[in-house]
Amino acid sequence: MVEQNNVPPVASKLTLPLAVAMAWFFSINPHDSNWRELYISKNSASSDGIDASRGALVFESWPLELQHWLKLALPFHVGCSKQDAERILYRLRTTFQKIEGADLLFVEVRKYLDRTDGRLPLRNGAFFGLSDDAKRLMPAAMAARFLKVRPERISSLWSSGALKGQSTMRGARRLTFIEKSSLENGSSEQLTSKEGAAALLGISIHQVALLVKDGFLKVKCGIHGVGMITDESLEKLCSNTKSICIPRNSNSNLDVMPVSEVTALRHQRIASVVQHILSGQIAAFHVPACVPIFRQIYVKKSDVLQLRRSEGEPAALSVRDVSKRLGLAVRMVPILVRAGCLQAKLSSGGELEKRSVLESSVAAFHSNYIMTAGIATKLKTSTKTVMRIARNAGVVPVVSSSSILGISAVWRLSVIKNIR
Known part of the structure; x- marks a missing residue:
């Protein structure tokens, strides 16, 4: 041996x-x-x-x-x-x-x-x-092996400008050659995944996406086609936020909380809080510790709550909070929103956004609508009897029931009075 x-x-x-x-x-x-x-x-x-x-x-x-x-x-x-x-x-x-x-x-x-x-x-x-091009350029197939990607990926990276090189026709075939310096730069780019950025900052990936949306972090397409956070923007966000903070030795004040936990206060976004910290509208305190950066930076709860009230945005609830308040299944909340029984903010794809159901519409729900089970309880009868009486009276529910989907019928109080 x-x-x-x-x-x-x-x-x-x-x-x-x-x-x-x-x-x-x-x-x-x-x-x-x-x-x-x-x-x-x-x-x-x-x-x-x-x-x-x-x-x-x-x-x-x-x-x-x-x-x-x-x-x-x-x-x-x-x-x-x-x-x-x-x-x-x-x-x-x-x-x-x-x-x-x-x-x-x-x-x-x-x-x-x-x-x-x-x-x-x-x-x-x-x-x-030994031509200059041979020293400067590398065939696409060899570049693919260098970066450990498929050859087709090299062509698309060259077309998008992520890699530098040139393309020539050899007979009926098009050959792509990549600059070696471009490959070296591409393989060693200072990029961090969104998961890595979330761990570094001590927040969720969703909050990282909001920081990107508001321009605090920059995203660049990596060699493998995945959106990555640039280290430069990460370092800039951390240094700018720390530089404006007031140094503290401890966080003994009961009124303060780390920036990473402001989402526990309903309707708060870390990106919005960071923006107001950087603009000097709310005070922030830095307590050095071996934890992610947004767990070292503290703000006063009263300041965050006052910030929310000053923005004048209507109070809103999450889907789970709405289901608890109304005593309904979670699956019923989006159905009530689409039926117009509840008011909420929808995304461009028609989906409910996080904490977007207006609290005022939830508070007024029982004044305007009633479920089949509620009618049956008041009339001291069964839900089947209520459905038969309503059908005979020609009354149509706002939301039709479906035993397969587990959906209960919803009625307008003003209309259901006619069948009592």
């Missing part, structure tokens, strides 16, 4: 198929007239054209032994013909191109060829060519 200390450093970077192919490829004399036969057959390692120790040395002294092999295979000092150079490099490319992890080998070969610039007669644009 080989000790860990004796394992060549490059071995940890090689895949098994690549290591096997390299050991055999570099064991064969590149100038042997029977090179192809020796490489394909692999039936004997004792042939004159095969030196197994040479293949082992490539791993042992990486990349020096590889450079030595290239020096022997491409002897610049005696003059290497274009045909010989292209033949050997073509073998190298076709042998390893489809093997995972071969970029490690190709990078070292290109570095060696770069140091011998002008002495190797290779055409511009060749796989191992």
Whole structure:
């Protein structure tokens, strides 16, 4: 068993198929007239054209032994013909191109060829060519492997401007090449996920989204197509908020609460509180601690409540609060809103927003509407009898009942009086 200390450093970077192919490829004399036969057959390692120790040395002294092999295979000092150079490099490319992890080998070969610039007669644009574009650009397929994304994703990133490069037609095919500097910048962009931003600030992902909506945080599309928060905007929000706070050693005042908990006071948004802190409309206090930033910054409850009243917005309740007040199932609240029995603020998609049902409409509900069960209780009869009486009288409910959906009928008090 080989000790860990004796394992060549490059071995940890090689895949098994690549290591096997390299050991055999570099064991064969590149100038042997029977090179192809020796490489394909692999039936004997004792042939004159095969030196197994040479293949082992490539791993042992990486990349020096590889450079030595290239020096022997491409002897610049005696003059290497274009045909010989292209033949050997073509073998190298076709042998390893489809093997995972071969970029490690190709990078070292290109570095060696770069140091011998002008002495190797290779055409511009060749796989191992030394043109400026070859040094500056990387094929889309290789860029995809570098970023660990699908090749199609590279094309869309280039089209959107997230990656820099160029696209050219080769016959009927369009090929995309990406600037290596753009790849390096893209792979190391200072971005944080929304979940990470929420953990850093000590708030929910929903509140992070509201901070983005109000412009306190900036979102950028990451390499993998996911909206990410820029670290610059995160640091700016934290530093600006802390700089305006009054330093404190403790939070012993019972009237104060951390900014992260202001959502516990109904109808409050962290983004709105932060905006008023930064504008100086409410005082904030900073208590240093090993907790997320918005748990270190405190505001007075009375200030937050006064802020709400000064904004003049009508009081509103959540769906769960409405269901408790009216004694109804939660599923009934959106139905009552759509039927016009309750007033609420709806999103662009027609969905109820958080804490959007007006408290005034909830308070007036029992003065204007009644459920079938309430009628049956007052008349001391069953709900089936109430439904039959209403049907005979031609009275139609505001909300029809459905036993399948678990919906109870809702009636206007002004109309239901006629059937009593």
